[in-house]
Amino acid sequence: MEPLAFDYEDLHLRGDRGVFELFDLGSAGHAFRVPPRWLGALAHYKSAHYKKPEKPGELFFGVVRDPNAALYGTDRLAFRFAGSQAVRVPPGDEPLFRAYFTQVAALAGRRVV
Structure with missing residues (x-):
């Protein structure tokens, strides 16, 4: 099976063989690796977003406390x-x-919000 890859500006995201990897080439080559069972990706848009729809939000990557939590969501x-x-x-x-x-x-048997 081919790895799941996604490129966005200086980011390269890759899911392959039970490992999720993030490479941020714009941040001094920062890398992050975690099994998808524990991966969390959080999209956060402040309430001001509604007043300024062009204002970017923030996307965080990390480890969740509970592997039953949504893999992608908005719960900090x-x-x-x-x-x-x-x-x-x-x-x-x-x-x-x-x-x-x-x-x-x-692929990880998890959900998104």
Whole structure:
């Protein structure tokens, strides 16, 4: 089976053989690896987003406290810790990340919010 890969600006995301990897080439080559069972991706848009729809939100990657939590969602309390710096994502691009993480979640037997 081919790895699930997604490229966005300086980010390269890859899910393959039971490991999710994030490479942030814009952040001094920061990398993050975790089994998809424990992966959490959080899209966060502040309430001001509704007043300024062009304002980017933040996307965090980390480890969840409970592997039954949504793999992709909006609950900060589900995180044990964040494993990367926040990535700025315009609201119009959030569906690209949601689509990718929906595929990763399906392979890991997890859900998205």
